[in-house]
Amino acid sequence: MTGEDxxxxxxxxxxxxTPEPRTPEEPTVARRRSPLLAVVVAxxxxxxxxxxxxxxxxxxxxxxxxxxAGREPADVAVDGSVDGPAVRPPPGAxxxxxxxxxxxxxxxxxxxxxxxxxxxxxxVFSVSLHATGAHLEVPVDATTxxxxxxxxxxxxxxxxxxxxxxxxxxxDLADVDPAVFVRMGRQALRAVEDATVSHVIISGPPxxxxxxxxxxxxxxxxxxxxxxxxxxxxxxxxxxxxxxxPVGGPRPTG
Numbered sequence: 001m002t003g004e005d006x007x008x009x010x011x012x013x014x015x016x017x018t019p020e021p022r023t024p025e026e027p028t029v030a031r032r033r034s035p036l037l038a039v040v041v042a043x044x045x046x047x048x049x050x051x052x053x054x055x056x057x058x059x060x061x062x063x064x065x066x067x068x069a070g071r072e073p074a075d076v077a078v079d080g081s082v083d084g085p086a087v088r089p090p091p092g093a094x095x096x097x098x099x100x101x102x103x104x105x106x107x108x109x110x111x112x113x114x115x116x117x118x119x120x121x122x123x124v125f126s127v128s129l130h131a132t133g134a135h136l137e138v139p140v141d142a143t144t145x146x147x148x149x150x151x152x153x154x155x156x157x158x159x160x161x162x163x164x165x166x167x168x169x170x171x172d173l174a175d176v177d178p179a180v181f182v183r184m185g186r187q188a189l190r191a192v193e194d195a196t197v198s199h200v201i202i203s204g205p206p207x208x209x210x211x212x213x214x215x216x217x218x219x220x221x222x223x224x225x226x227x228x229x230x231x232x233x234x235x236x237x238x239x240x241x242x243x244x245x246p247v248g249g250p251r252p253t254g
Contacts, residue, residue, distance in 0.1 A: 105178040122174045125165040126203035171204035180236040188220035195220045
């Protein structure tokens with residue numbers, strides 16, 4: 001033993017010295033911290049500091065959110081593409097109709113089917129066909145020339161103005177082959193430079209005057225006002241050719 005751990009030396013004649021009581025020192029316990037606990041504590045500290053910093057700066061993390069995070073499911077468009085967050089109509093609301101090009105054979109047949117479901121007939125006094133729909137003058141009964149005007153763009157609107165057909169008698173749209181006005185449109189486009197077909201009018205025979213059989217008129221023109229129209233019977237025989245006058249100019253006679 002050495003140092004303070006040695007016993008005291010006895011000396012004769014001397015008063016024995018009583019060793020002072022020792023207070024044992026508290027043992028030092030080495031506490032080992034779990035590595036996992038240290039990581040968790042560090043993460044909490046750093047996370048809290050980061051959140052506080054963002055709150056103070058009023059910003060958002062720079063990292064982009066995961067795909068689809070925080071977004072509504074995307075709508076699939078008619079052409080199959082996915083574009084933007086879905087916009088859902090309110091309950092009970094009807095979706096907007098998809099415009100129908102009735103200048104095509106398919107669109108024309110769709111119009112006739114819808115008209116027959118609506119009125120029970122495909123007869124009209126006249127109809128104006130456009131790339132986005134049609135405007136019709138429809139008889140209200142089986143014998144008179146009373147009419148109501150309605151429009152169709154994949155869905156009929158409410159009844160419009162009423163009146164009496166002054167210029168035309170009835171024509172059955174089922175008697176007009178859409179191939180007729182499609183072919184006439186191509187002829188008009190070849191006759192007028194850089195032209196487009198604006199609309200087609202199908203109407204019944206005139207209420208007065210001579211009838212040359214014209215039931216279909218195809219209108220075409222360009223940005224310079226050049227153009228006019230071609231007229232034909234329901235079977236496609238050309239009856240009128242007025243493509244040499246500016247669109248919007250004086251109406252041809254006959």
